[in-house]
Amino acid sequence: MGRMLSALLIGSLLVCAPLRADDSNSGDAAAKTATPAKTETNNSGAAKPATDYREEIEELRQMMREQAQQMAEQQKQLELLRAQLAATHSSAASPAPSAETATVHVVNGDMGAVRSASGPSAAAAQDKPKSEDSPASIRYKGITITPGGFFAAETVYRTRAISADDNTPFTSTPFNGNSLSKVSEMNFGGRQSRVSALLEGNIGTAKIGGYFEADFQGAGTTSNNRQSNSYVFRQRQAFAQVALNSGWTFTGGQQWSLATETRKGILNRQEATPLVVDHQYNVGFTWARQYGFRVVKNFDDKFALAFSVEGPQTTIGGRGFTSYSNTSATGVVTAAQNFFLNAPGNSGGLYNAFDATGYTANKAPDFILKAALDPGWGHYELFGIVSEFRNRIYPCALNTPTAGTNAAGTAVTQYTAGAQVTCAQSAATSPNAAGAFNDSRTGGGAGASARVPFFAKKLELNSKFTAGSGIGRYGSAQLPDATARPDGTLALLKSAQWLSGAEIHPNPKLDLYAYFGQEYAGRAAYTGYTTVRITNTPFIPAVAATGQPFYPSVTNIAVTTTAGGYGSPFANNSLCSTETTPAATGTPGTGGACAGDIRAISEASIGFWHKFYNSPKGGLRWGVQYSYLTKSAWSGNNNTPANAGISPKAVNNMVFLSFRYYLP
Known part of the structure; x- marks a missing residue:
C-alpha cells in the first residue's frame, strides 16, 4: 500500500x-486540482x-x-x-500468523501491560488503545512463567483459647481444668498470604517445569505479636516435573502427599482441599505436604495409576513408659529410659533444634499406591500406604535385695522389689546398653474416596475414609502413630479418619460448603511399666562431742509398677475438670491430673466464599467459616476398679473471617 x-x-x-x-x-x-492552473508571475508581472x-x-x-x-x-x-x-x-506450538493478520506486541516497560494492533503498520500498532486483558504468563528464554497467589487479611475467634493463629491445632482444645478453657481468644493476621510460580517449557514430546509455593506461617525465634508482628517465609511446595505426551508423569520434590484426594485424575495442583478458611483444613481430612517422588500413568483421562516414595516420620503418644533414675550420694542424677525413637534436630544440618517432638531416625520411606477413576460422572479413588517404624531398645535387669557393708563396717541391706522389665540379663539395675538392639514394625492403611456432581455441577457431594495402623499423622488432627509397650517396643495404634461434605455453587460468584469429619485413635493399654528410682545417701561419721551417732551410707531402690500405654483404663483422669493456679507468672494453669488420651475428635464446619470482583486485574473475595469441635478422651479410673472410669470432654466454637485479593 x-x-x-x-x-x-x-x-x-x-x-x-x-x-x-x-x-x-x-x-x-x-x-x-480544483481549477485550471493560471500562469504564475513574478513581482514585476513577467x-x-x-x-x-x-x-x-x-x-x-x-x-x-x-x-x-x-x-x-x-x-x-x-x-x-x-x-x-x-x-x-x-515455539508455543501454534500456527504462525500471516503477514496481513500478524499481531505486534509492544510491552510497556513500567507496568508490563501489553498492547495489540493488527495490520502491516507498526505505527498503527502503537496507536491502538491498550487492551484490558493482559497475558497471564511471562515468556522467558523459551519457558512460560505463571505467577499466582493471594494476599489475605484473616481473623479467628474461639470460645476456648488455644493461643493459636487461624491454623488450628485441633487436639489443643483444652479440657475444663486448663485455665485457657475459661477465656476466649481473637487473633488477626496476614501471614496466610501466599505466593506461587509455575514454570513450564515444551521439549519435543514432553513438557518440563516446576512449581513453587510459599506463605508466611513459619515462626522464628524472635516472632511475636507485640509490635512488628513479623513472621517467617516458609516453603509449602517446591517440585520439578516431566510430563510425557504418552501419559507418563514424573514429579519430585515437596508436594501434597499422594494420599491427598484430587478433583480429577492424579494431577499436581488439583488437590481437593476443603474450602474452609482454617489453614489446618478440617478434622478428618487426610493429607500431608512432604518430600515425594511420584510416577503417574494416565490412560486417556479416564483412569490413572500412581506410585510414590515419600518422606516418613513417627509420632508417639501415651504415658507410663519404663524409666530409671539414680541419685548419687553427692546429688548427681542419672536418668534413662529403655528406648529411644526421635532425636532433636541438628541446627548444623538445617533441622529445627527447637522442635520438641524431634526427628525420627527413619528406616525406610513411606510407600503409597493410588488408582483414580474418572468415568464421566464423578471422581473416585483407592489408595494404600505402607510405613516402617523403628526404635532402639535397652533391656533392663531384675532388681533384687543385696547385702553389703558401709564405710564403718556395719552390714546394711539395700532394699529393692519388683522387676523393671522381664529381661534378667545381668545384675545391673539400669538399662543395659550392652544388650541394646533395634526393633522394627510395619504399619500402613488404605482409603477410598468419591466426589460426585449434581445439577450441572452446582452441587458436589464428597466423602473419604482412611483406616489402618500407624497412620495417625496423615490426619488433620495429628493423632499419634504409636505408643510404647513396657519392654520399650512400639505398639502401632489402630486409627481412622473420615470427612464428608457438600459444596454448592449457585452462581459463579458464590461458593457454599458444609463438612463433617472425625478422627479416631484406638486403645493400646498395658500393665507392668516400671519406674526404678535409686537414691544413695552419704555416710555421716559419729561426733562424740555432740553425741551424734554415725549414719551408714544406704542405697535405696524404689520400684513402682504402673499401667500405661495409650488410653489405659487405669489412667488418672480425676482432675481433668479441676482448674489449678498458674505454675509460673504469666502462664495459664494446666489443670490437675488428667491423662486425657484422645479417643475421638470431631468437627462440623459451614461457610461461604463471595467472589464479588473478578477481572484481568485480579479478583477480590471474602469468606466466613463457623466450626464446632468436640474432643473426647479414653476413660480412666485412676487404678481403682471400684470406680467408674472418667472420660473427659472438651468443645470449641470457632469463627473465621477472610478478605483476599487473588493475582489474575
Whole structure:
C-alpha cells in the first residue's frame, strides 16, 4: 500500500498545475486540482521561467524518494517484528500468523501491560488503545512463567483459647481444668498470604517445569505479636516435573502427599482441599505436604495409576513408659529410659533444634499406591500406604535385695522389689546398653474416596475414609502413630479418619460448603511399666562431742509398677475438670491430673466464599467459616476398679473471617 500511494502521488505532481513556492516549502505533498492552473508571475508581472518549475519539481521528486526510502525502512522493521512474532507462536506450538493478520506486541516497560494492533503498520500498532486483558504468563528464554497467589487479611475467634493463629491445632482444645478453657481468644493476621510460580517449557514430546509455593506461617525465634508482628517465609511446595505426551508423569520434590484426594485424575495442583478458611483444613481430612517422588500413568483421562516414595516420620503418644533414675550420694542424677525413637534436630544440618517432638531416625520411606477413576460422572479413588517404624531398645535387669557393708563396717541391706522389665540379663539395675538392639514394625492403611456432581455441577457431594495402623499423622488432627509397650517396643495404634461434605455453587460468584469429619485413635493399654528410682545417701561419721551417732551410707531402690500405654483404663483422669493456679507468672494453669488420651475428635464446619470482583486485574473475595469441635478422651479410673472410669470432654466454637485479593 505504501508503494502504491507513493506512485500515485508522484503521478499527480507531474500532471497537475505547478505548486506555489510557499506550498512547496511547507512540505504539503497534496496537488491542487480544483481549477485550471493560471500562469504564475513574478513581482514585476513577467512570467516565471520554466527552469524554476523544473527545479521545484526535481526538489519534490528528491523529497519523495527520501520518503520512499524511509517507508521502506519502516517496512523492513515491520517484517522483522512479524518474523519474531511468528517464531514466538511457533515455539508455543501454534500456527504462525500471516503477514496481513500478524499481531505486534509492544510491552510497556513500567507496568508490563501489553498492547495489540493488527495490520502491516507498526505505527498503527502503537496507536491502538491498550487492551484490558493482559497475558497471564511471562515468556522467558523459551519457558512460560505463571505467577499466582493471594494476599489475605484473616481473623479467628474461639470460645476456648488455644493461643493459636487461624491454623488450628485441633487436639489443643483444652479440657475444663486448663485455665485457657475459661477465656476466649481473637487473633488477626496476614501471614496466610501466599505466593506461587509455575514454570513450564515444551521439549519435543514432553513438557518440563516446576512449581513453587510459599506463605508466611513459619515462626522464628524472635516472632511475636507485640509490635512488628513479623513472621517467617516458609516453603509449602517446591517440585520439578516431566510430563510425557504418552501419559507418563514424573514429579519430585515437596508436594501434597499422594494420599491427598484430587478433583480429577492424579494431577499436581488439583488437590481437593476443603474450602474452609482454617489453614489446618478440617478434622478428618487426610493429607500431608512432604518430600515425594511420584510416577503417574494416565490412560486417556479416564483412569490413572500412581506410585510414590515419600518422606516418613513417627509420632508417639501415651504415658507410663519404663524409666530409671539414680541419685548419687553427692546429688548427681542419672536418668534413662529403655528406648529411644526421635532425636532433636541438628541446627548444623538445617533441622529445627527447637522442635520438641524431634526427628525420627527413619528406616525406610513411606510407600503409597493410588488408582483414580474418572468415568464421566464423578471422581473416585483407592489408595494404600505402607510405613516402617523403628526404635532402639535397652533391656533392663531384675532388681533384687543385696547385702553389703558401709564405710564403718556395719552390714546394711539395700532394699529393692519388683522387676523393671522381664529381661534378667545381668545384675545391673539400669538399662543395659550392652544388650541394646533395634526393633522394627510395619504399619500402613488404605482409603477410598468419591466426589460426585449434581445439577450441572452446582452441587458436589464428597466423602473419604482412611483406616489402618500407624497412620495417625496423615490426619488433620495429628493423632499419634504409636505408643510404647513396657519392654520399650512400639505398639502401632489402630486409627481412622473420615470427612464428608457438600459444596454448592449457585452462581459463579458464590461458593457454599458444609463438612463433617472425625478422627479416631484406638486403645493400646498395658500393665507392668516400671519406674526404678535409686537414691544413695552419704555416710555421716559419729561426733562424740555432740553425741551424734554415725549414719551408714544406704542405697535405696524404689520400684513402682504402673499401667500405661495409650488410653489405659487405669489412667488418672480425676482432675481433668479441676482448674489449678498458674505454675509460673504469666502462664495459664494446666489443670490437675488428667491423662486425657484422645479417643475421638470431631468437627462440623459451614461457610461461604463471595467472589464479588473478578477481572484481568485480579479478583477480590471474602469468606466466613463457623466450626464446632468436640474432643473426647479414653476413660480412666485412676487404678481403682471400684470406680467408674472418667472420660473427659472438651468443645470449641470457632469463627473465621477472610478478605483476599487473588493475582489474575
